[in-house]
Amino acid sequence: MDPVFYPVNDFGPLMKGLVIGGLGIVHVFTAQFAIGGGMLLCYFQWLAMTGRSSTARAFMDGYFKFLVLVSFVAGALTGVGMWFTSIQLSPVTIGLMVDEFHWLWAVEWTFFCLEVTAGYSFYRYGPGLTDRTRLALLVLYTVGAWFSLFWINGILSWQLTPGGWTETGSLWTGFFNPSFFPSLVFRTIAALTVAALVAMVLVNAVGSFDRAQRTELINHASKLLIPMMAMPLLGVWWLAVLPEDSREWVLGGSVAMTMFLQLAVLVSALIGAYAFVGLIRQRLYINGVTAGLLCALAFIATAFGEFVREGVRKPYTVRETLYSNSVKPGDVARLREVGCVTDDPYPVRGADAMPTDQVRLGAKVFRGQCSICHTTGGVNSLPGLTRGWDVGLKRVNFAKVHKLKPFMPPFAGTPDELEALVQYITWLQEGKTASWSDSLAGPDRAPTLAQLKKYLDEAAPAGTRHP
Numbered sequence: 001m002d003p004v005f006y007p008v009n010d011f012g013p014l015m016k017g018l019v020i021g022g023l024g025i026v027h028v029f030t031a032q033f034a035i036g037g038g039m040l041l042c043y044f045q046w047l048a049m050t051g052r053s054s055t056a057r058a059f060m061d062g063y064f065k066f067l068v069l070v071s072f073v074a075g076a077l078t079g080v081g082m083w084f085t086s087i088q089l090s091p092v093t094i095g096l097m098v099d100e101f102h103w104l105w106a107v108e109w110t111f112f113c114l115e116v117t118a119g120y121s122f123y124r125y126g127p128g129l130t131d132r133t134r135l136a137l138l139v140l141y142t143v144g145a146w147f148s149l150f151w152i153n154g155i156l157s158w159q160l161t162p163g164g165w166t167e168t169g170s171l172w173t174g175f176f177n178p179s180f181f182p183s184l185v186f187r188t189i190a191a192l193t194v195a196a197l198v199a200m201v202l203v204n205a206v207g208s209f210d211r212a213q214r215t216e217l218i219n220h221a222s223k224l225l226i227p228m229m230a231m232p233l234l235g236v237w238w239l240a241v242l243p244e245d246s247r248e249w250v251l252g253g254s255v256a257m258t259m260f261l262q263l264a265v266l267v268s269a270l271i272g273a274y275a276f277v278g279l280i281r282q283r284l285y286i287n288g289v290t291a292g293l294l295c296a297l298a299f300i301a302t303a304f305g306e307f308v309r310e311g312v313r314k315p316y317t318v319r320e321t322l323y324s325n326s327v328k329p330g331d332v333a334r335l336r337e338v339g340c341v342t343d344d345p346y347p348v349r350g351a352d353a354m355p356t357d358q359v360r361l362g363a364k365v366f367r368g369q370c371s372i373c374h375t376t377g378g379v380n381s382l383p384g385l386t387r388g389w390d391v392g393l394k395r396v397n398f399a400k401v402h403k404l405k406p407f408m409p410p411f412a413g414t415p416d417e418l419e420a421l422v423q424y425i426t427w428l429q430e431g432k433t434a435s436w437s438d439s440l441a442g443p444d445r446a447p448t449l450a451q452l453k454k455y456l457d458e459a460a461p462a463g464t465r466h467p
């Protein structure tokens, strides 16, 4: 087995997966704004150059400053933040991604460099340049931004639908995987939408335009909302290429996932309806507050959407290849023999306050196998979820945890470790009392372990493939 990676960090009551997810949502939103913003500016530059708009030019430089500020500062910070949290929380996953796609990632970074260089040049020299040069810089900026989406999209969609890669291991099969194109087109449209909505906020925020000029700018920006009409089709396409179990999560199998998908669809539909009826058909004026509200809705839709995308991948971080808790499916049977903590030399936090070695072992098992999705006293807290369960109920359910809810990976440890986990959770539930004894120290040891082994074998007999 690969060594357990260090550093193994913990964010207390904030579930680890949620920390990555939360940061990811902000990052995706700003990155999409950066891409769509580039497209909007190319369009506005063209409107200005061809005499189709007399106001576009005046609006552009302000919009661009805002774009640069948001995308370079917030985008770069959250981007680095993503790396920083992923290497702490899921080093095996990020390691696998880097292993598999390092060259593509390097290519992505060259496009990012192009984006930054073109963007900065425009920021610094844009106002004094000729129209043609301005357009050229903006196109370069947009190409850089969009292609960084292109590359990263292949890697992210591969996590969810690795497709033929699981058999062939071929880089390009993994990259151009079944959900590559629906996600790419969907994200491009989302980028245009965000850019248009932000433009509408900014048009209102800039004091120097009169009402007619604002209306004109808003009408131009609303053109970028037209592709939104294709979103439902793309959503259906994406659902169609999902593996069957994932699709079931969002179509009723998991209440949370289903609800989040419905909310994402509902909120997007509201934005789409307003855009279509109000802005495109009736060419209505939109004030700053309404535009801000639509932006907030777009953020919420992004958040729900990303949540669903991350969620439907469970119990994997890379489907069929790596479980969310960094255990490889093919390793489960072996770990049930040798134990999951054997290769984990790192001490657990607060070990001194734990009454027995068994509880310490349980804490380590929890850290290794459950803590990516559960906490001990915060979001999705395991002691909380199993409050009122007696020891017997915990034993059977923890042993068969992937049957209890198929979005959890199978338990991958020995009967001793399973019992330690049960005891650790029970000890937490009983207020971390100092008087605690080892449940396997007495004469019950052999029958208890035999029972646990039986549960484990029933859930998935050692040596077989785990569904």
Ligand code: HEC
Pocket: 314, 315, 316, 324, 325, 369, 370, 371, 372, 373, 374, 380, 382, 385, 386, 397, 398, 401, 404, 405, 407, 408, 409, 411
């Ligand atoms: C991939 C993420 C993930 C991992 C890893 C994971 N769980 Fe869960 N678990 C969940 C989610 C999500 C829920 C659902 C919570 C809810 O229904 O509100 C859940 C619920 C549970 C429940 C309550 C189920 C019920 O029906 O009430 C138990 C018990 C549980 N998990 C035990 C464990 C144990 C033990 C481990 C480690 C061996 C573990 N889980 C690892 C995601 C995970």
